[in-house]
Amino acid sequence: MTQGAGQGPExxxxxxxxxxxxxxxxxxxxxxxxxxxPGEVAPSLDETYPEGYTPTERDLPVINRGDTVQVAVDPAxxxxxxxxxxxxxxxxxxxxxxxxxxxxxxLQEKGLIDSAGNWSAGTARLWFLGDxxxxxxxxxxxxxxxxxxxAEAAAAGGYCKALMGNHELLLIGAKRFGDTxxxxxxxxxxxxxxxxxxxxxxxxxxxxxxxxxxxMSRLDAMEAVxxxxxxxxxxxxxxxxxxxxxxxxxxxxxxLTRNDADEVWDLFRKFTKRFSFRDEGGADxxxxxxxxxxxxxxxxxxxxxxxxxxxxxxxxxxxxxxPVVEGPxxxxxxxxxxxxxxxxxxxxxxxxxxxxxx
Numbered sequence: 001m002t003q004g005a006g007q008g009p010e011x012x013x014x015x016x017x018x019x020x021x022x023x024x025x026x027x028x029x030x031x032x033x034x035x036x037x038p039g040e041v042a043p044s045l046d047e048t049y050p051e052g053y054t055p056t057e058r059d060l061p062v063i064n065r066g067d068t069v070q071v072a073v074d075p076a077x078x079x080x081x082x083x084x085x086x087x088x089x090x091x092x093x094x095x096x097x098x099x100x101x102x103x104x105x106x107l108q109e110k111g112l113i114d115s116a117g118n119w120s121a122g123t124a125r126l127w128f129l130g131d132x133x134x135x136x137x138x139x140x141x142x143x144x145x146x147x148x149x150x151a152e153a154a155a156a157g158g159y160c161k162a163l164m165g166n167h168e169l170l171l172i173g174a175k176r177f178g179d180t181x182x183x184x185x186x187x188x189x190x191x192x193x194x195x196x197x198x199x200x201x202x203x204x205x206x207x208x209x210x211x212x213x214x215x216m217s218r219l220d221a222m223e224a225v226x227x228x229x230x231x232x233x234x235x236x237x238x239x240x241x242x243x244x245x246x247x248x249x250x251x252x253x254x255x256l257t258r259n260d261a262d263e264v265w266d267l268f269r270k271f272t273k274r275f276s277f278r279d280e281g282g283a284d285x286x287x288x289x290x291x292x293x294x295x296x297x298x299x300x301x302x303x304x305x306x307x308x309x310x311x312x313x314x315x316x317x318x319x320x321x322x323p324v325v326e327g328p329x330x331x332x333x334x335x336x337x338x339x340x341x342x343x344x345x346x347x348x349x350x351x352x353x354x355x356x357x358x
Contacts (some may be wrong), residue, residue: 058197088123088158090226093340094350095129095165095301098136098201098263100145103350110351117145119152119160126153127225129301130165130232135199135344139171140207164219164252165232165301166271170195172256173218173264175208182265191265199344217256220249222293228293228354233302236285237270238293245293274303283333290335297335299354304342305329312345328352342350353357 015199091110096103107113114120128146133139140352146162153160181188221239222231222245231238255263275297276285286298305325306312325348329338337356341348 027257037065058134072303088121088125090125090228090353090354091127092228092230092299092352093126093128093337094341094352095304095343096142096349097131097167097199098133098134098139098142098204099343099349100136100141102343103142103145104352106349110353111350113149118150119156119158121153121158122156123158124153125225126156126158126160126164127223127230129299129339130163130219131167131301131340132162132165133171133204134167134195134201137201137203139201139204140212143212143215148185161223162219163223163230163232164216164221164271166268167198168219169264169268170198170218171200171204171208171272173215173268174200175205175213175259176259177261180261182261184265187267189265191261194268196292218253218262220245221249221252224294225298226354228337229293229298231289231298231300233271233273234275234300234336235270235273235302236276236288237273239272240270243292248293262264275308277332277336278303278308282331283335286332286335297337299337301338301340301341303338304340304347305338306342306345306347308338312342325350328356331358 027148091112093103093106104113104117108115112119112121112124112126126149132146135143149160150162163358168189174195177191179190179192181190183189221241222229224230224245238248241251252267255267276282277300289298290296299347304312305328308329309330311324325341328350333336339350339352341350343349
């Protein structure tokens with residue numbers, strides 16, 4: 001496979017990576033096939049995976065981005081934050097994956113930060129849906145920005161908060177456990193190898209500090225805000241960890257605190273599952289989460305919108321037909337909102353105010 005921009009270094013093919021072969025079910029229909037992508041859920045069987053599925057395979061291919069298009073933002077054109085008696089407007093951000101420049105431009109475009117990169121939205125509420133690192137050039141820079149904005153927003157009467165994504169779990173595991181073997185369910189695996197195969201960046205690992213790890217380890221897995229159930233992954237695996245939002249968040253944090261490699265691997269594996277809401281029965285899967293945790297709509301990242309729509313072609317496509325994402329994707333009978341615009345594949349880093357006017 002052609003290595004895409006933002007993809008991590010090629011993994012050295014040693015005996016320790018023998019278990020990371022691409023399964024036959026990927027080769028049979030191609031890596032972009034609608035029904036055979038690793039991590040995809042069978043239309044009628046929630047969380048059922050082809051034999052041999054393992055998140056140690058590349059989670060999703062990265063399409064060559066070419067030159068990054070930067071959005072020029074005139075500071076004078078930015079909206080002036082308005083103070084309100086109640087909570088400010090609610091915004092959500094899809095997967096960032098290390099694309100710091102794109103994130104800054106998107107936040108500026110919405111008036112959430114000023115030309116100097118400082119919080120300028122007063123009492124606004126901002127939620128990141130996870131996956132800050134890997135694939136892109138500056139994951140640690142993204143984490144640093146989110147941590148700083150959290151303090152600045154709180155001081156202004158608003159807030160900036162974040163959810164746990166599968167790539168946070170992957171980075172935590174790679175740092176804590178390295179090449180320690182774990183039981184992947186499909187042979188021996190390691191967090192280090194999985195991290196490299198899924199876009200791990202050496203520069204991120206070199207700059208990763210204890211306070212970054214502590215911050216990531218304390219992130220919630222889900223939250224309910226203004227009738228929206230916010231999660232990272234489009235999976236029903238959250239139901240395995242508790243019957244309330246508080247229980248799920250506590251279970252995830254306790255799992256990380258125990259520092260057991262196999263337990264953390266199982267958590268990571270379940271958070272990599274995707275497409276539960278997309279196909280036949282998808283709306284029922286969404287309802288199962290909403291009935292358990294509350295809310296009228298689920299908002300998630302994780303699965304790029306071009307994949308949900310089946311609009312992605314080959315990495316070797318010479319026509320330059322990059323996926324076009326104009327905004328969030330509403331699906332599953334209007335119950336699910338997808339927020340990963342596919343920034344790793346020349347898509348769009350989405351920052352969206354909720355509720356949607358649809």
